[in-house]
Amino acid sequence: MTTLLLTRRQVLATGAAMLAGSTLARAHDGTVHVAIRNLAFQPAEIEVRAGETIEWTNDDPFAHTATVKGGWEVMIPPGKKATHVVTAGDTVDYYCRFHPNMKGRIKVVD
Amino acid sequence: MKTLISTLAATCMALTASFALAADKPTDPQIAHIAYSAGVIDVEAAKLALQKTKNAEVKAFAESMKKDHEAVNEMALALVKKLKVTPEDNATSKALVKAADEKRAELGKLEGKAFDKAYIENEVAYHKQVNGALETLLIPSAQNAELKSLLETGLKLFQGHEQHAEHVAADLK
Numbered sequence: 668m669t670t671l672l673l674t675r676r677q678v679l680a681t682g683a684a685m686l687a688g689s690t691l692a693r694a695h696d697g698t699v700h701v702a703i704r705n706l707a708f709q710p711a712e713i714e715v716r717a718g719e720t721i722e723w724t725n726d727d728p729f730a731h732t733a734t735v736k737g738g739w740e741v742m743i744p745p746g747k748k749a750t751h752v753v754t755a756g757d758t759v760d761y762y763c764r765f766h767p768n769m770k771g772r773i774k775v776v777d
Numbered sequence: 778m779k780t781l782i783s784t785l786a787a788t789c790m791a792l793t794a795s796f797a798l799a800a801d802k803p804t805d806p807q808i809a810h811i812a813y814s815a816g817v818i819d820v821e822a823a824k825l826a827l828q829k830t831k832n833a834e835v836k837a838f839a840e841s842m843k844k845d846h847e848a849v850n851e852m853a854l855a856l857v858k859k860l861k862v863t864p865e866d867n868a869t870s871k872a873l874v875k876a877a878d879e880k881r882a883e884l885g886k887l888e889g890k891a892f893d894k895a896y897i898e899n900e901v902a903y904h905k906q907v908n909g910a911l912e913t914l915l916i917p918s919a920q921n922a923e924l925k926s927l928l929e930t931g932l933k934l935f936q937g938h939e940q941h942a943e944h945v946a947a948d949l950k
Contacts, residue, residue: 705930705933706930706933706934706937728848728849728851728852729844729845729848729849729934730841730844730845745848763937764941765841765845765937765938765941766933766934766936766937766938766940766941767937767940767941767944768933768936768937768940769937
């Protein structure tokens with residue numbers, strides 16, 4: 668019986684780990700983290716809900732931006748963090764204005 | 778305009794010739810010197826632009842070039858120190874510096890919009906040439922894995938600069 672219980676716990680733990688894996692970038696406080704390393708947004712694509720905050724952490728020694736063509740822009744200095752609060756219309760492609768080969772995508776989900 | 782185009786073409790040819798000189802596989806100390814020199818050249822061009830331009834977009838571009846190339850050259854200096862490699866001056870570096878000195882003298886004579894346009898067009902051409910050299914010669918020739926990796930970061934960075942310069946060039950038209 669004990670063995671069975673442990674097994675069930677293990678199964679639950681595995682399930683929880685899998686769930687955590689699918690929302691790797693999401694923290695408990697409604698902040699979605701995107702790292703910038705070696706001139707790339709990681710992850711490049713994120714799913715967020717309106718009202719949540721995206722936080723970029725720039726680990727490069729270069730200044731970057733998250734820029735939406737014809738829309739908002741966030742400056743992310745080297746070694747710093749910067750945030751953007753997601754609105755309903757934020758399903759967008761974005762890029763770095765200084766290095767336009769760096770591309771990211773935000774998808775707003777319900 | 779005709780003069781500008783022919784000068785640009787001459788610069789491109791000079792650069793191609795400089796890199797062609799190194800066709801017999803440069804060594805790691807030579808590669809380090811070439812990459813570092815290429816960075817210094819763009820920092821110098823950026824400093825000239827910051828003195829001369831009145832265009833906000835060109836100024837932001839030049840500031841980004843100065844900071845990025847200084848940062849990547851600091852990484853390069855730290856790496857050669859760690860690897861105990863002494864960068865070695867060579868024909869390619871010399872030809873690059875010579876072509877850049879001539880270009881900078883020429884840009885120095887221009888003012889206003891003519892300067893902005895010529896500076897940005899040269900930035901597009903220069904990054905294109907450097908990226909071509911990185912891809913086809915410097916990265917494949919590099920023996921040390923860390924040097925190769927830094928050159929690959931440099932390539933990504935400079936490909937970004939090339940696109941940024943193209944965006945600015947399009948806005949200046």
